[in-house]
Structures are given as C-alpha cells and as structure tokens.
Amino acid sequence: MPELPEIETIRRSLQQQVEGCRISAIDIFEKRLRRPVPAGLLHRYIENFVVRLLERRAKYLLFTFDSGAVLIIHLGMSGRLGLFDPRHPLEKHTHVVFKLSCDLEMRFRDPRRFGLIAVQQPGRTSNVLLDHLGVEPLSDEFNxxxxxxxxxxxxxxxxxxxxxxxxxxxxxxxxxxxxxxxxxxxxxxxxxxxxxxxxxxxxxxxxxxxxxxxxxxxxxxxxxxxxxxxxxxxxxxxxxxxxxxxxxxxxxxxxxxxxxxxxxxxxxxxxxx
DNA sequence: AACTATACCTGCAAGC
DNA sequence: TGCTTGCAGGTATAGT
Incomplete structure (x- = not known):
C-alpha cells in the first residue's frame, strides 16, 4: 500500500518502542512472500539480538541489530507492521511475529503477500535489494x-x-x-x-x-x-x-x-x- | 539500450 | 443473495 510518507510514518511510530528492544522470539506462519522468508538467518542473526537503529531507505524499513545484521522489511501494496499486546488475537494474514523484550509483539501482516522480509548478514555492505536505488527525494542530492x-x-x-x-x-x-x-x-x-x-x-x-x-x-x-x-x-x-x-x-x-x-x-x- | 507489459496475490466494490 | 469482473498504493523480470 504504502509510499514514502506512509513508510516514514510507520518508522516514526515504531522507533521509540523498538530501538533498544531485544527480539526474544520470532514466529513464522507463512514463508511465501515476494521472496521466501529467510527463517535460518532470522533465527541466527535477529532472534536474541537488540535493535540499535530503525531507519528508512526508499520504501524499505531497515532495522540494524547489535549482531551487525540488518532486518529489511518491505510492505508491498497491502503490508502492515504494527505493535500489539500479545493477548490481542492474531489477525488473518499475519505472517511473521517478532516478540519483543518490552512485552509487545511487532506483527507483519500482508494479505497480498507482495511484501518481503530479508536479512543482510553481519559485515556485508552490498545488498541486491538496495544497491540499484536512486536518490532520496527529501535529500539535497535530489535537486x-x-x-x-x-x-x-x-x-x-x-x-x-x-x-x-x-x-x-x-x-x-x-x-x-x-x-x-x-x-x-x-x-x-x-x-x-x-x-x-x-x-x-x-x-x-x-x-x-x-x-x-x-x-x-x-x-x-x-x-x-x-x-x-x-x-x-x-x-x-x-x-x-x-x-x-x-x-x-x-x-x-x-x-x-x-x-x-x-x-x-x-x-x-x-x-x- | 531503453522502455513497457506482465506477473505475483487477496480483498473489495460494482454490476449483473 | 451470490456470482463474476475489474481494480488496488510495488517491484522484478520477461519481452519488444
């Protein structure tokens, strides 16, 4: 659904709660997104690590962890990312749940499954999703x-x-x-x-x-x-x-x-x- | 090389 | 009411 302003709005609404939080567990209910959800990498580099930084590049949300890995989330056309009380029932099309140490859950929900979840491994700087992207429209480079x-x-x-x-x-x-x-x-x-x-x-x-x-x-x-x-x-x-x-x-x-x-x-x- | 059309998927509104 | 059709904010890729 979302374009730059919507992604930036989500980033700002999550930043306070998520930065500094540890991901205590990750539940994957559906791997078939635009690319398969990388379960192994999520458990190895994201689970039990702390979010240091939540940034945005284009329409991607980038969560940098103290493992050195970067969790990359794109919402496609129908994706949503939100914080929930763990007691709140899971909504239909909730594909991945990140349990946070602050006793909240960050849930990824995407009926059309055009979104994606990827992991950039520690120490890697190039990324096939991000490398070809042009300039940010709100930066001085865009003139x-x-x-x-x-x-x-x-x-x-x-x-x-x-x-x-x-x-x-x-x-x-x-x-x-x-x-x-x-x-x-x-x-x-x-x-x-x-x-x-x-x-x-x-x-x-x-x-x-x-x-x-x-x-x-x-x-x-x-x-x-x-x-x-x-x-x-x-x-x-x-x-x-x-x-x-x-x-x-x-x-x-x-x-x-x-x-x-x-x-x-x-x-x-x-x-x- | 530059560019366009298409595929991916589900939900919803409109029309019959 | 219930079916069918078309359309929806994104992106990669196949094809012209």
Missing part, C-alpha cells in the same frame, strides 16, 4: 540539476521517469500524480521537453507534497495504519488522485484519468496543460 540530468532528452512521459526507482525512490502512484499537479505539469509530457524552471518547480513540489503527507501521518485510502494502528489524514488534501470526473479544486475543470506506466494517472487537463 533540479540532478533531475534535469536524469530527464535528459528522454521521450518517456515524465510520470514514468518519476516512478523509476533508479532515478528517485519512494514516489508511488499517489504522490507522483499529486506532485505533478502541484507543479502544473502534464504527466504525459515527454521528460526531455521540461524547461529548467519547470524542473525547479517539480523538485520543490515533490519535496513539499511528501513533507505535507508525512506531517499528516500518511494517506489512508483503504487500510493504511501506522505502527500504533492509527490512520493518516493526507487523503483529505489529495487534489487529483482518484478524483476523475470531479471538478478541479483550483479551476473547476473536470479531473481526468489516464494510464501511464501501466497505472492509473490523475491530472487536471486545464491546470496541467
């Missing part, structure tokens, strides 16, 4: 100069380039549509035709859209919840996403939907002409 270079002379729709994780990470279908609206750029525009001032606007729009969504605790369209089970509020600020056939809040023109990069794309044909 107009960088994006101009990556847009190049490409004829691809600008939306497709922004969804490309080797260019910039963390933007999914919701926030790309919203950021392009904020920058008043047509998602179909050939990437190479954007002017420098349009790229300036686009970079600023991406950063501010993501920051506003994080401040709102993410977007809860159907079932997103943070680590404490709380919904987000950014859905109240969506300008175009899933608003096809409804009037644009700025100009009143009907919002349109098209398909780009195989996914629904929402835009105002008047504001983003």
């Amino acid at each position: 107009a100069e960088y994006l101009c270079d990556r847009l190049g002379k490409s004829m691809r729709p600008v939306k497709n380039v922004l969804m490309d994780a080797t260019v910039v990470v963390g933007l999914g279908n919701i926030y790309v549509s919203e950021a392009l609206f904020a920058a008043k750029i047509d998602p179909c525009r050939a990437a190479g035709t954007l002017t420098r001032s349009e790229v300036d606007l686009l970079v600023a729009a991406i950063k501010s859209t993501l920051l506003q969504a994080i401040a709102a605790g993410g977007t809860t369209l159907n079932d997103f919840r943070n680590g404490r089970g709380e919904a987000g509020f950014f859905q109240q600020q969506l300008m175009v996403y899933q608003r096809q056939e409804q009037p644009c809040y700025l100009c009143g023109h009907s919002v349109r939907k098209c398909v780009l990069a195989g996914r629904s794309t929402f835009f105002c044909p008047s504001c983003q002409a």
Whole structure:
C-alpha cells in the first residue's frame, strides 16, 4: 500500500518502542512472500539480538541489530507492521511475529503477500535489494540539476521517469500524480521537453507534497495504519488522485484519468496543460 | 539500450 | 443473495 510518507510514518511510530528492544522470539506462519522468508538467518542473526537503529531507505524499513545484521522489511501494496499486546488475537494474514523484550509483539501482516522480509548478514555492505536505488527525494542530492540530468532528452512521459526507482525512490502512484499537479505539469509530457524552471518547480513540489503527507501521518485510502494502528489524514488534501470526473479544486475543470506506466494517472487537463 | 507489459496475490466494490 | 469482473498504493523480470 504504502509510499514514502506512509513508510516514514510507520518508522516514526515504531522507533521509540523498538530501538533498544531485544527480539526474544520470532514466529513464522507463512514463508511465501515476494521472496521466501529467510527463517535460518532470522533465527541466527535477529532472534536474541537488540535493535540499535530503525531507519528508512526508499520504501524499505531497515532495522540494524547489535549482531551487525540488518532486518529489511518491505510492505508491498497491502503490508502492515504494527505493535500489539500479545493477548490481542492474531489477525488473518499475519505472517511473521517478532516478540519483543518490552512485552509487545511487532506483527507483519500482508494479505497480498507482495511484501518481503530479508536479512543482510553481519559485515556485508552490498545488498541486491538496495544497491540499484536512486536518490532520496527529501535529500539535497535530489535537486533540479540532478533531475534535469536524469530527464535528459528522454521521450518517456515524465510520470514514468518519476516512478523509476533508479532515478528517485519512494514516489508511488499517489504522490507522483499529486506532485505533478502541484507543479502544473502534464504527466504525459515527454521528460526531455521540461524547461529548467519547470524542473525547479517539480523538485520543490515533490519535496513539499511528501513533507505535507508525512506531517499528516500518511494517506489512508483503504487500510493504511501506522505502527500504533492509527490512520493518516493526507487523503483529505489529495487534489487529483482518484478524483476523475470531479471538478478541479483550483479551476473547476473536470479531473481526468489516464494510464501511464501501466497505472492509473490523475491530472487536471486545464491546470496541467 | 531503453522502455513497457506482465506477473505475483487477496480483498473489495460494482454490476449483473 | 451470490456470482463474476475489474481494480488496488510495488517491484522484478520477461519481452519488444
């Protein structure tokens, strides 16, 4: 489900409780995620070790342990990670339970099983999941100069380039549509035709859209919840996403939907002409 | 080489 | 009511 703001919201909601906690036991109920759950590595390098750091890279949550290993969790489209009282009944599709020394359980639940759990072994620095990733959109590396270079002379729709994780990470279908609206750029525009001032606007729009969504605790369209089970509020600020056939809040023109990069794309044909 | 379409999986809403 | 269909926020990979 979640894009960068939702993952960052989950990270912040878990950090206090999880950092400094020991994982006392790991129960695996379903190994068939996007890749098989690495039971052996979890028991060897994660179980009975203490979480030192909970960070985010792209849409991955990274738990660094005092064993030197890193637990990598991705939530795919329908994944959830939350803290529960051990007495709370297990919800359907709960695949892995991490029992914490603080007497809580961190439960991974994912009906569609597009998520994944992986372990980077102690001493390893390269990782097949992370190595190819582009820059973080909220970092200083993501600026107009960088994006101009990556847009190049490409004829691809600008939306497709922004969804490309080797260019910039963390933007999914919701926030790309919203950021392009904020920058008043047509998602179909050939990437190479954007002017420098349009790229300036686009970079600023991406950063501010993501920051506003994080401040709102993410977007809860159907079932997103943070680590404490709380919904987000950014859905109240969506300008175009899933608003096809409804009037644009700025100009009143009907919002349109098209398909780009195989996914629904929402835009105002008047504001983003 | 650059790019797009497809597959992975379950749940849900809409339509019949 | 109950069936079928289409669609859903992500990513890797097969194919053009």
